[in-house]
Amino acid sequence: MNDWPDGRRNENRDDRYGRGGAQARPEDAQRMPHVQRRQPPRPPVRPSGQPPVPPQGRPAQAPPGYGVPPQQQSYDSGYNTGQVYGSPGAPGGPAGPGGPGDGPGRPGRAPGPAPDWRRRIKIGSIVLVSALVVTTVGTYFWADSKVRREVDLSKVIERPKEGDCTTYLIVGSDSREGMTDEDKKKLHTGSAEGKRTDSMMILAACSSGNTMVSLPRDSDVEIPSFIGSQSGKKFPGKGKREKLNAAYADDGPELLVRTVEFNTGLRIDHYAEIGFAGFANIVDALGGVDMNIEKGFKDEKSGADFKAGEQTLNGQQALAFVRTRYAFAESDLARTKNQQKFLATLAHQAATPGTIMNPFRLYPTLGAGLDTLIVDKDMGLFDLGEMFFAMKGISGGDGVSMNMPISGERGGNLIWDKTKMQQLVKQIQGDQKVTVTAN
Numbered sequence: 001m002n003d004w005p006d007g008r009r010n011e012n013r014d015d016r017y018g019r020g021g022a023q024a025r026p027e028d029a030q031r032m033p034h035v036q037r038r039q040p041p042r043p044p045v046r047p048s049g050q051p052p053v054p055p056q057g058r059p060a061q062a063p064p065g066y067g068v069p070p071q072q073q074s075y076d077s078g079y080n081t082g083q084v085y086g087s088p089g090a091p092g093g094p095a096g097p098g099g100p101g102d103g104p105g106r107p108g109r110a111p112g113p114a115p116d117w118r119r120r121i122k123i124g125s126i127v128l129v130s131a132l133v134v135t136t137v138g139t140y141f142w143a144d145s146k147v148r149r150e151v152d153l154s155k156v157i158e159r160p161k162e163g164d165c166t167t168y169l170i171v172g173s174d175s176r177e178g179m180t181d182e183d184k185k186k187l188h189t190g191s192a193e194g195k196r197t198d199s200m201m202i203l204a205a206c207s208s209g210n211t212m213v214s215l216p217r218d219s220d221v222e223i224p225s226f227i228g229s230q231s232g233k234k235f236p237g238k239g240k241r242e243k244l245n246a247a248y249a250d251d252g253p254e255l256l257v258r259t260v261e262f263n264t265g266l267r268i269d270h271y272a273e274i275g276f277a278g279f280a281n282i283v284d285a286l287g288g289v290d291m292n293i294e295k296g297f298k299d300e301k302s303g304a305d306f307k308a309g310e311q312t313l314n315g316q317q318a319l320a321f322v323r324t325r326y327a328f329a330e331s332d333l334a335r336t337k338n339q340q341k342f343l344a345t346l347a348h349q350a351a352t353p354g355t356i357m358n359p360f361r362l363y364p365t366l367g368a369g370l371d372t373l374i375v376d377k378d379m380g381l382f383d384l385g386e387m388f389f390a391m392k393g394i395s396g397g398d399g400v401s402m403n404m405p406i407s408g409e410r411g412g413n414l415i416w417d418k419t420k421m422q423q424l425v426k427q428i429q430g431d432q433k434v435t436v437t438a439n
Contacts, residue, residue: 210399278372280315
């Protein structure tokens with residue numbers, strides 16, 4: 001005896017109930033309690049005579065199969081919504097969200113707009129320019145804060161008239177400020193107290209060409225009347241002639257400027273001074289300075305020991321090079337020539353793109369120089385830049401480098417050639433091409 005319903009005993013699969021047969025409607029359909037079909041929403045009841053109220057918000061969606069003729073409905077087992085995972089339209093499917101079709105230019109999602117490269121380039125350029133401006137401004141204020149403006153030229157009295165060129169008095173002092181005993185021994189500076197001028201030169205930055213004139217420290221000059229830089233008292237001139245470096249020793253930079261102006265008639269616009277340690281540190285920060293030494297020389301006092309030819313001088317060697325005087329017959333004049341040559345070469349190499357555009361060389365160089373550089377109170381970074389590039393121009397052939405013309409000696413002091421000196425000053429004051437020669 002078989003308990004199966006008659007429909008189960010029929011071998012014709014098309015007539016079997018519950019298998020999606022081809023018949024329009026299965027016979028003897030039985031209700032399955034575990035299947036709950038969703039009923040369509042009932043329309044709201046409204047009083048008679050009133051118009052229908054439109055639904056608010058998002059309209060409710062009809063359940064699957066609602067409104068579809070029974071002949072077109074498919075059997076719903078109640079265990080899924082009719083979608084198969086991975087099929088088109090299903091989550092994760094080819095055209096569903098997160099699937100392969102979910103991207104620009106693919107079915108299931110509209111392609112996005114093409115990138116606006118002009119806008120991107122414009123924004124990138126603005127960001128780059130802004131960064132450069134911020135860096136430049138920050139560097140300017142950093143460098144400006146390190147400059148030691150300690151010389152007050154307003155204390156200099158009876159000054160000559162201003163000329164058409166900008167003039168600088170550049171001084172190298174033997175100051176040992178900030179140096180340890182080991183540094184003094186290494187650099188052969190000795191341990192003398194105080195400071196004296198080891199080199200002095202006038203730099204005239206003119207449109208007609210730059211001129212660098214070295215003033216030997218043994219120059220025979222008159223110390224004029226002056227106002228004490230510290231006391232504020234006026235000291236009358238005694239008509240006594242002394243070496244030029246005595247003015248600096250008596251009352252510092254202000255009296256030195258006063259003495260140079262009194263004996264030359266040339267107004268000094270700016271003052272710049274650097275000591276031993278600062279000079280050596282600048283050279284080392286640059287990685288050395290390449291020099292062509294025409295004739296080798298040796299000096300135990302300065303520590304110089306050079307052979308002729310091309311070579312790179314470090315800070316210690318550079319300081320010995322510019323300080324040596326006893327190795328030459330014309331001691332002070334030969335030394336001033338070496339000082340001019342070295343400073344011009346230093347400026348030329350420091351102004352190369354490899355230094356200016358390289359922050360790992362630029363900032364150490366600026367830091368090394370500005371820490372020990374002493375200038376007048378009116379000197380700004382632009383004035384320093386003009387001085388620097390004027391020296392660079394001389395090394396490139398744009399200008400004249402010379403010693404103050406000498407006519408003889410008096411008690412071991414060098415006497416300036418007054419006629420040539422006055423002609424030189426006149427040409428500088430009038431921004432004329434310098435034609436005067438030393439000798």
